[in-house]
Structures are given as C-alpha cells and as structure tokens.
Amino acid sequence: MTNVLLTGYGPYANTPVNPAELVARALDGTMIGEAKIVSRIVPNVFFECIDVVSAAIRELEPSLVFMLGEFGGRSMITVERLAQNLNDATRYQLADNAGAAPQGQMTAPEGPVAYYSTVPLRAMVKAMRAGGIPADISDAAGTFGCNHLMYGILHYIAQEQLPIRAGWIHLPQLPSVAALEQNLGTPSMSAETSTVGVELGIRAALENLEDIDEPSVSRLQI
Numbered sequence: 001m002t003n004v005l006l007t008g009y010g011p012y013a014n015t016p017v018n019p020a021e022l023v024a025r026a027l028d029g030t031m032i033g034e035a036k037i038v039s040r041i042v043p044n045v046f047f048e049c050i051d052v053v054s055a056a057i058r059e060l061e062p063s064l065v066f067m068l069g070e071f072g073g074r075s076m077i078t079v080e081r082l083a084q085n086l087n088d089a090t091r092y093q094l095a096d097n098a099g100a101a102p103q104g105q106m107t108a109p110e111g112p113v114a115y116y117s118t119v120p121l122r123a124m125v126k127a128m129r130a131g132g133i134p135a136d137i138s139d140a141a142g143t144f145g146c147n148h149l150m151y152g153i154l155h156y157i158a159q160e161q162l163p164i165r166a167g168w169i170h171l172p173q174l175p176s177v178a179a180l181e182q183n184l185g186t187p188s189m190s191a192e193t194s195t196v197g198v199e200l201g202i203r204a205a206l207e208n209l210e211d212i213d214e215p216s217v218s219r220l221q222i
Contacts, residue, residue: 004037004202005062007053009069009145012044013094014182019171020068022191023198032203038062044145045098046087050107050152057156057164064119064165064205065153068198069146071138071170072177075187077128077197078138079121080168083151084114088143096145107151115154119167120204120211127204133197134189136218141168165205169198 008024011017021041028039040056042049057065071078087102095101121137128135141147150168157164171194178188 002035003060003062004032004035004064004066004206005053005056005060006037006039006202007042007056007065007067008039009044010041012097012145014180015070015072015173015177017174017177018070019174019189019191019194020070022174023068023171023195026191026195027199030199032199032206035063035206037202042149043097045096046100046102046145046148047152048098049145049149050156053149053153054156057153057162062164064202066119066166066198066202066205067146067149067153067168069168069170070173071142071146072173072183072186074170074172075189076134076136076172077189077194077201078136078170079119079124079201080117080141080150080170081121081137081139082114082116083141083147083154083168084143085111085151086143087148092144094144107148108155111151111155115151115158117167118154118165120208121167122214122216123204123208123212124201125216126212127200128197131196131200133193133200135197135201137216138170141170146170167205169201
C-alpha cells in the first residue's frame with residue numbers, strides 16, 4: 001500500500017468555509033486501488049504551512065502529494081502547471097491568518113524562479129471532464145498562500161531528492177460563500193462536485209506515471 005498525502009487550507013479572509021478543507025476531510029481514508037488518501041488540514045500562514053506539510057511528508061512517506069486551495073473567481077477545478085518563487089499578498093489586499101502580507105518576498109531566496117508540477121495535468125483534466133466535472137489546466141497559481149505552499153513543497157522535494165510527485169488543485173468557491181454580499185457574482189461549485197473531481201484527478205495521477213500525449217484544449221486561458 002502507498003499513501004497519497006492530500007492537504008487543504010481552512011478559512012481565511014472572505015472565505016469562512018474553504019472547499020479545500022471540506023474536500024480533504026471527505027477523501028481522508030479513501031482507498032484508490034492500493035493507495036490510501038491521508039489528509040491534513042494546513043494553517044493558512046506563510047512558511048508555517050510549508051513546515052507542516054514537510055513534516056507530514058516525512059511521517060507518511062507518500063508517493064503522491066496533492067495540495068488543495070480555493071481560487072475565488074474561477075468556475076472550474078484547475079490543476080496548476082507551475083509555482084513561482086514570489087509572494088505578493090498586498091496585490092490582493094489580503095493577509096494570512098497570522099496577519100502577514102509579504103510583498104515581493106521570495107519563498108526560498110536560494111531557490112529557482114519556479115518549479116513545474118510533477119503530476120500528469122492533461123490526464124487529470126481529461127479524467128475530470130470525462131466524469132462530468134468542469135476542469136482545466138492553469139498557468140497562474142497567484143502570489144498568495146497557495147502558490148507559496150506549492151512552491152515550498154516542490155522545493156523541499158527537490159532539495160531532499162525525494163521520489164515523490166506533487167501538484168496543486170484549485171477549487172471554486174462554495175455556493176454558500178459565493179452568496180455572501182462581498183462575493184456576489186463569483187462562480188461556485190458544491191463541495192460534493194469538487195470532491196468527485198479531486199478523486200478523479202488523483203486516480204488519473206496514480207494511473208499515469210507520465211502525462212498523456214494529447215492536447216488538453218482550453219476555451220478560456222486561466
């Protein structure tokens with residue numbers, strides 16, 4: 001049996017309930033073939049989140065790591081292609097849950113400009129769409145907590161030379177959050193639909209050690 005580490009952020013800013021936490025909790029303990037999903041809820045705090053997930057990697061020794069977060073404004077589940085070595089929270093007028101809002105700060109000053117995800121993006125998107133879940137590849141993970149954690153974990157895996165594939169999945173806001181006055185007009189997706197999509201994506205990643213060699217057509221560049 002192998003472990004798949006699945007992480008999810010909790011509430012932050014204008015998001016009192018984070019779909020990432022709900023999906024991570026829903027899939028905790030799920031078996032996909034011989035792989036067991038083990039979930040961890042991560043503090044939405046710069047640098048602390050990287051330490052928490054790194055510790056979970058050392059504890060569980062997973063073959064796959066998937067990290068989840070919310071991306072308000074997106075209508076689909078999006079699988080991130082890359083993470084950049086830059087934190088710029090002030091452009092969103094947001095701070096983490098400890099009140100920090102870094103501007104122009106690198107996650108790892110000694111690290112490369114960016115890391116590519118190491119999961120099969122096209123295969124995952126194809127599986128989700130085949131299952132009736134709107135999904136796409138994203139080339140922009142932002143410069144807030146999600147990009148920060150994705151970069152930090154890919155950097156940790158690279159520095160430790162671990163045989164682990166890792167990637168990030170962004171989820172739309174929950175309908176209850178999109179209904180709040182400050183979020184009106186934001187696209188939304190139920191936790192149940194997001195959970196199905198994430199499970200399909202993880203299954204595709206387990207079944208495809210390399211990505212499929214066919215186009216993943218996108219109507220909208222995200």
